[in-house]
Amino acid sequence: MTDIVGRYDDRNKLNDLTGKEWLKSTKSFFLSKKCIDDKPAFNHPAPFLIKDIERMISLFTKERMTVLDPFMGSGTTTLASYNLNRKSIGIDLSKEYKQLALKRFKQKGIIGSKDFKYIVGDSLKEIPKLNAVDYIITSPPYHNILKNNSNGLRKDSSVKGYRSGSRIGVKYYSDKQNDLGNQKSYNDFLLLFQKIMEQAFNKLRSNKYCSIVISNFTVDKKEICVQADVIKLLCDIGFEFVGTIILLQDNKPLYPFGYPYSFKINHMHQNIINFKKTEK
Numbered sequence: 157m158t159d160i161v162g163r164y165d166d167r168n169k170l171n172d173l174t175g176k177e178w179l180k181s182t183k184s185f186f187l188s189k190k191c192i193d194d195k196p197a198f199n200h201p202a203p204f205l206i207k208d209i210e211r212m213i214s215l216f217t218k219e220r221m222t223v224l225d226p227f228m229g230s231g232t233t234t235l236a237s238y239n240l241n242r243k244s245i246g247i248d249l250s251k252e253y254k255q256l257a258l259k260r261f262k263q264k265g266i267i268g269s270k271d272f273k274y275i276v277g278d279s280l281k282e283i284p285k286l287n288a289v290d291y292i293i294t295s296p297p298y299h300n301i302l303k304n305n306s307n308g309l310r311k312d313s314s315v316k317g318y319r320s321g322s323r324i325g326v327k328y329y330s331d332k333q334n335d336l337g338n339q340k341s342y343n344d345f346l347l348l349f350q351k352i353m354e355q356a357f358n359k360l361r362s363n364k365y366c367s368i369v370i371s372n373f374t375v376d377k378k379e380i381c382v383q384a385d386v387i388k389l390l391c392d393i394g395f396e397f398v399g400t401i402i403l404l405q406d407n408k409p410l411y412p413f414g415y416p417y418s419f420k421i422n423h424m425h426q427n428i429i430n431f432k433k434t435e436k
């Protein structure tokens with residue numbers, strides 16, 4: 157987006173984009189973009205790509221604002237925030253993922269900065285201790301899909317690229333009871349996710365935004381419209397749904413799941429589901 161020019165409007169309280177940049181960011185899709193700094197994250201089963209998250213952060217914040225990620229994993233949200241001169245707070249249950257994140261931060265020379273905090277703990281308990289934040293971007297565990305029959309391991313050596321390797325050799329997140337990925341039923345998963353997002357809602361400043369990155373997936377081999385459920389549960393909390401941006405991941409391998417008997421979809425995108433905490 158650096159090659160775009162245009163004029164900045166002083167009435168803009170949302171971000172630092174020019175009019176032209178803002179307009180481009182309102183597109184309902186974009187193509188996922190990798191960079192070299194994504195690679196060290198692939199000891200985590202499901203990391204974001206830094207450039208994808210930078211794009212969202214530059215749309216929904218100004219410099220020096222604070223971004224919260226309640227499921228921080230390998231630390232991507234902090235790297236993206238730091239690259240854009242934003243502050244960040246991340247929470248994750250796993251101290252191993254914090255170590256992985258710190259390794260990534262060290263490689264970028266950002267250890268010791270006061271601009272980010274990585275808390276190891278349960279978001280349900282840790283979010284209430286935080287100060288107010290300006291934007292939330294996060295991706296929860298996708299229920300228990302990393303524990304499916306394929307163990308989350310779908311090795312395909314014929315396909316090259318960072319994305320295809322991200323789940324190879326790593327299993328699920330943890331055995332902890334409060335891990336969202338360990339909830340017995342899909343409904344339990346939704347209920348716990350809602351409780352955590354309720355806490356996040358309380359910390360988000362008025363008229364600020366929240367983005368949930370999640371794809372549809374199968375539960376007991378049946379395709380679920382996860383997006384619809386996420387929108388309902390966040391709107392029940394008080395968020396206003398403001399639209400979904402499709403993050404196209406055209407570099408994922410294709411699997412012949414139902415072939416040659418029935419149609420089974422290959423998910424090649426994530427939904428970035430956006431919400432506003434509208435002032436009442």
Ligand SMILES: C[S@@+](CC[C@H](N)C(=O)[O-])C[C@H]1O[C@@H](n2cnc3c(N)ncnc32)[C@H](O)[C@@H]1O
Binds near residue numbers: 228229231233279295
């Ligand atoms: C989809 S991953 C997030 C990956 C992250 N976006 C990245 O770039 O690495 C979900 C994360 O949620 C964490 N998690 C699960 N339940 C949690 C909870 N109750 N509180 C905090 N973190 C939790 C898992 O350990 C896992 O790292």
